[in-house]
Amino acid sequence: MRAPFAAVLALVAMPAVAQDGLSGPDAFAGVSDQSQRSVALFEEMGKVLTHPRCLNCHPVKGGPTQGDDMHPHSPPVVRGDADFGAAGMTCNTCHGDKNIRLTGHGSIPGHEPWMLAPVSMGWAGVGLAEICAQIKDPERNGGKSLEDLFEHNAHDGLVGWGWDPGEGRTPAPGSQELFGALTRAWIDTGAVCPG
Amino acid sequence: MGFETTRRGLLAGGAGLMLALTLPIGRGRAQVTVAGPFAPNAFIRIGTDDLVTVMSKHLEMGQGPYTGLATLVAEELDADWAQMRAEGAPADDKLYANLAFGAQGTGGSTAIANSFMQMRKAGAAARAMLVAAAAQEWGVPAAEITVKAGVVAHPGSGKTSGFGALSAAAASQPVPEDPPVKAPADFVLIGKDRPKLDTKAKTDGSAQFALDVYRDGMLTVVVAHPPKFGATVASFDDKDALAVKGVQMVRQIPSGVAVYATNTYAALKGRDALQVNWDESKAETRGSAELFEAFTKAAQAGGTTVEEQGDLAAFTGAAKTLEAEYHFPYLAHAPMEPLDAVIEVKGGKAELWYGCQFPAFDRPTVAATLGVPVEDVQINVLLAGGSFGRRAQGSAHLAAEAAAVAKAAGADGTFKLLWTREDDIRGGYYRPLTVHRFRAGLDDAGKIIAWENIVANQSIMMGTPMEPMLQGGPDSTSFEGSTGLPYILGAKRIGWARMESPVSVLWWRSVGHTHTAYAVETFLDQVLEAAGKDPVAGRLELLPPEATRERGVIEKVAEISGWTGRTRDGKGYGVAYTKSFGTYVAQVAEVQDMGGVPRVTKVWCAVDCGIAVNPNVIRAQIEGGIGYALGTALHNHISLAPGGEVEQSNFHDYPMLRISEMPAVEVAIIASEADPTGIGEPGVPPLGPAMANAWRALTGRAQNVLPFGGATS
Amino acid sequence: MTSFRVNGRDHDLDIDPDTPLLWVLRDELHLTGTKFGCGIAQCGACTVMLDGMPRRACVTPISMVEGREVTTIEGMEGPETEAVRAAWTAIDVPQCGWCQSGQIMSAVALLQAVSAPSDEDIDNAMAGNVCRCATYIRIRQAIHDAAKVLEG
Known part of the structure; x- marks a missing residue:
């Protein structure tokens, strides 16, 4: 486990180029049409957005999923009124403010906060075009402007968890820095959604 | 034999004198028909505080x-009832033998059956002695x-007394x-x-x-x-383990490498840091x-014949022949309390x-391992968090x-041995992996004229210290329930193929019936x-x-379930019958199809276990047995x-039934004056086949590979 | 040094900050009603209250408990606890008993949040508490019974 982790760390130092399955904005410089370039940038962002590390807590129906195969969460949990589980069994019954390494093997993920994305931000099984439309819509994205969105993607801690998910989980591709750079470039090219 | 008085101070929570009653109950006098050596027993303590403590020779692990x-x-x-208490009797084969085994142990759903007359005689003797004491004191x-x-009480003189006084x-x-x-007609509490x-x-953590x-x-x-069954330690490096704060020592023992620490977390971290090279030359390497x-x-290939009746040539005259093959996986028991024990060795004695x-096996094993006389090993039997x-x-x-842990420490000390859930799930002693093959022949009128069932699995008892109990015969726990059926099936042959593997196997709540009931009844x-x-x-x-009695439970379960056939209102209904541990059980399961996955919504159960000593516990064991079998x-x-x-x-990949999956359960206990039989296990076997039969009724799909989830039929 | 409160008593312990609360409660404080069942937050046998909310002690490093209040089964009191214990006893919910401390903690937490829980509320709240003896029918019944008593 140590070697690949070290490799990821090394790559984080080079944000603008392709790393670990995610290309930087430079890779799309050759797309001359700005609108097409914007779409291409979002599709690249989509590799992060649709990664199991993100989708598992962005369900459309039911509760969260787990693992790279996105199987139902065990033990069974429900969304609850506040996207935070049921009375008597909320997300923080098990999850804490950081990943906890377990003896034996694996870890239990954690971050502050740790909860489900609202139903309006459900992505699991949804196409990229619809995800894009949702992300841009302040009615459905928590009232965020595009600049807020950049800030969120580039620096939010829970988003960043996707690249530091704890032992036993595949990190999201690339890095948060690269994901931020893609978001910046996507916004700067007009934040065009896939058709 | 007789009473002996001991200082109450030896027993927690009271003052004054404690009365210990030991009773000589011979085999004949106890009117117990099962074989076994029978020595004096000590089951009752009556305190001056009126409390009556029963020393339970059977392990309390939830079955009551x-x-x-x-x-x-x-x-x-x-x-x-309010003055009654109970605690675990210590290991003592002479005093506390299970009359069904002839040695001290709990299993085979025998606790009530083997104790029924013995405990009653013990109570009756104590009563007679209290009465004699009162007669003497009161001069009546x-x-x-x-x-x-x-x-x-003496109604004539108006004198009364509690037991304590x-x-x-009485002593x-x-x-x-x-x-x-x-x-039985005079029972006040029984029933x-x-x-x-x-x-x-x-309920309070105590x-x-x-x-x-x-x-x-x-x-x-x-x-x-x-990591593999049959592997042994080749070498190990304990440098990193010993560097963990709190780890005191690391020792090789026959079963692996032991890490000793001042607290549990240090022990677990130390084990993680340990490097062990395993010799896998004798290990099971088959998947x-x-x-x-x-x-x-x-x-x-047919196995060896373990039950036979008539001539299987009858198959040649069959108008129709059906065949089936079943695959049953290894199963872990997964009691909520994983295996654990505390051992203290001091001055050549162990506690x-x-x-x-199974005190009968455990006590001499500890003595032999430590090289001390059996009398110098004391086992205090505590509650167990499940066993199955x-x-x-x-x-x-x-x-x-x-x-071995105590011995390898090399000096007197106290050690708490803990198996983690991972040790438990991966540690073997499983319900044996089993294959069943069947064929049945029907004549023109639909009558079964021939039946053959071959079972292939490992033996639980052969090759272990329990083998002598088989007296040279085949291990019936491997195929019980395939044999001994009450049904008239024409010419019949039951075969058993004994398989071998380093994977350790053990009885698992209802033993052979875990697979035979499913295979036979489906x-x-x-x-x-x-x-x-x-x-x-x-x-x-x-x-x-x-x-x-077979007919009684099947008819009863049909009655309480309102049986009208295999389907009703979009739901499937299946029935199954099993006799195990002397108890007759029939169940009907109601199943719905939740997108290709069965959901059992209700189970009706009729049970005939002889005299129902405590219907509350009988219902609880049936409810729990159904849940255990369903999960x-x-x-x-x-x-x-x-x-x-x-x-x-662990439980993430060996999941337990959870509350949302638990069906409603309705239990009918057949009134009986027959001697009581088992209840801890008999609720388990019929559930699987009743459910599978309901599922097939609903979907047409036969489930011959278990479990249902993820299995293909 | 980690400082925290358990059942109304203050503790200062010099201990590996990664040590799970479960083992601190058991090994250091000898509060043994909180049980070990899986070590990975799958079974709920180790459930305690952390600042009044249910929490699996097996995945709670002691460092997380700094300055906080823990209540174990031994320290539980109040109307919901009394009603749950009485309901549990009245219909003999426990079999082996190993999981029951955790079951009771979750049941109390549910009733503190929802005074008259539905079957679905119970399923959701108790989903993380495994009972290998499958006493679930009686757990469900006892929660309903306790709710009725609490309603008066």
């Missing part, structure tokens, strides 16, 4: 013997004295040779719902299990066990797929505290490991359908006239990857 055995004593003692004839709800005088009374016991004695301590024992200077020990292939081939299920067979080890491997269901018969009516037709049928298999490593490790 503390309450059951105390009920039997209280009935004949005419005690008040014993025959005029009554005992009711814990009060000894009479206990000292000097002669022990009655053969005290009479009540006729009525009775609150359990251990409930309160299990119940004491092995893991709850803390002693001065105690070290916690975890053991790195081999489950290869094992199934080998077992199937052996089943195809242990744990939920010991897991703690009933002929190999005594847990006791052996605890003793195959029979298919045969009955082929013959155009209703599952309930078809089964009843196959019963001979003398099978009244298993839906979710559970232990599989070996190619190479031989177990693929599961």
Whole structure:
């Protein structure tokens, strides 16, 4: 486990180029049409957005999923009124403010906060075009402007968890820095959604 | 034999004198028909505080013997239920033998059955001695004295007393040779719902299990066990383990490498840091797929005949022949309290505290491992957090490991041995992986004229210290339930192919019936359908006239479930019948199709276990047995990857039934005056086949590979 | 040094900050009603209250408990606890008993949040508490019974 982790760390130092399955904005410089370039940038962002590390807590129906195969969460949990589980069994019954390494093997993920994305931000099984439309819509994205969105993607801690998910989980591709750079470039090219 | 008085100070929570009653009850006098050596027993303590403590010779692991055995004593003692207490009897084969085994141990759902007369005689003797003491003190004839709800009274003089005030005088009374016991019609407590004695301590955290024992200077020990069955330690490097703060030492023992630490977390971290090289030259390296292939081939070859009737040539005259093959995986018991034990070695003597299920095997094993006389090994039997067979080890491997840990420490000390859930799930002693093959022949009229069933699996008892109990015969726990069927099936042959593997196997709640009931009752269901018969009516037709108790439970379950056939209102209904551990059980399961996955919404159960000592506990065991069986049928298999490593490790990949999956359960207990039979296990076997039969009724799909989830049919 | 409160008593312990609360409660404080069942937050046997909310002690490093209040089964009191214990006892819910401390913690937490829970509320709140003896029918019944008593 140590070697690949070290490799990821090394790559984080080079944000603008392709790393670990995610290309930087430079890779799309050759797309001359700005609108097409914007779409291409979002599709690249989509590799992060649709990664199991993100989708598992962005369900459309039911509760969260787990693992790279996105199987139902065990033990069974429900969304609850506040996207935070049921009375008597909320997300923080098990999850804490950081990943906890377990003896034996694996870890239990954690971050502050740790909860489900609202139903309006459900992505699991949804196409990229619809995800894009949702992300841009302040009615459905928590009232965020595009600049807020950049800030969120580039620096939010829970988003960043996707690249530091704890032992036993595949990190999201690339890095948060690269994901931020893609978001910046996507916004700067007009934040065009896939058709 | 007789009473002996001891200082009450030896016993927690009271003052004054304690009365210990030991009773000589010979085999003949106890009127117990099962074989076995029978020595004096000590089951009852009556305190000056009026409390009656029953020393339970059976491990309380949730199945209710503390309450059951105390009920039997209280009935004949005419005690008040509120004054009854129970605690685990220590390891002592002479005093506390299971009359069904001839040695001390709990299993085979025998607790009530083997104790029924013994405990009643013990209670009756104690009552007679209290009465004799009162007669002497009051100067009245014993025959005029009554005992009711814990009060000894002489109506003529108006004198009354509790048990406590009479206990000292009772101690000097002669022990009655053969005290009479009540006729069933006179039972006051037996047959009525009775609150359990251990409930309160299990709602406030005060119940004491092995893991709850803390002693001065105690070290916690975890053991790195081999990753493959049959592998042994080749070498190990403990440098990193010893660097963990709190780790005191690392020792090789026969079962692996033990890490000793001042607290549990340090022990676990130390084990993680340990490097062990394993010698896999004798290990099982086949995966489950290869094992199934080998077992199937052996089943195809026919096995050795273990039951036979008529001539299988009858198949040649069959108008229709049906065949089926079933695959059952290894299963872990997964009691909520994983295996654990505390052992203290001091000055050549050993004392242990744990939920010991087979003292008869564990005590001599500890003695032999430590090289001390058996008398110098004391086992304090605590509550057990479930077992389901897991703690009933002929190999005594847990006791052996605890003793090896103490021995390898090289000096006197106290050690708490803990198995983690991963150790438990990956640690073997599984329900045997089993293949069943069937064929049945029907004549033109749909009558079954020939039946063959071959079972291929490992033996639980052969090759272990339990083998002598088989007296040279085949291990019937491998195929019980395939044999001994009440149904008239024409010419019949049951075969058994004994398979071998380093994977350790053990009895698992209802033992052979875990697979035979499923295989027999689902195959029979298919045969009955082929013959155009209703599952309930078809089964009843196959019963001979003398099978009244079998008929009784099947008819009863049909009645309470409102049986109208295999489907109703979009739901499937299946029935299954099993006799196990002397008890007759029939269940009907109601199943819905939730997008290709079965959901059991209700189960009806009729049970005939003879005299129902405590209907409350009987219902609880049936409810729990149904849940245990359902979770298993839906979710559970232990599989070996190619190479031989177990693929599961904890509850995330060996999931337990959860509350949302639990069906409603309705239990009907058949009124009976027959001697009581087992209840801890018999609720388990019929659930799987009843559910599978309902599922097939609903979907047309036969599930011959278990579990349902993820399995293909 | 980690400082925290358990059942109304203050504790200062010099201990590996990664040590799970479960083992601190058991090994250091000898509060043994909180049980070990899986070590990975799958079974709920180790459930305690952390600042009044249910929490699996097996995945709670002691460092997370700094300055906080823990209540174990031994320290539980109040109307919901009393009603749950009485309901549990009245219908003899426990079999082996190992999981029951955790079951009771979750049941109390549910009733503190929802005074008259539906079957679905119960399923959701109790989903993380495994009972290998499958006493679920009686758990469900006892929660309903306790709710009725609390309603008066």
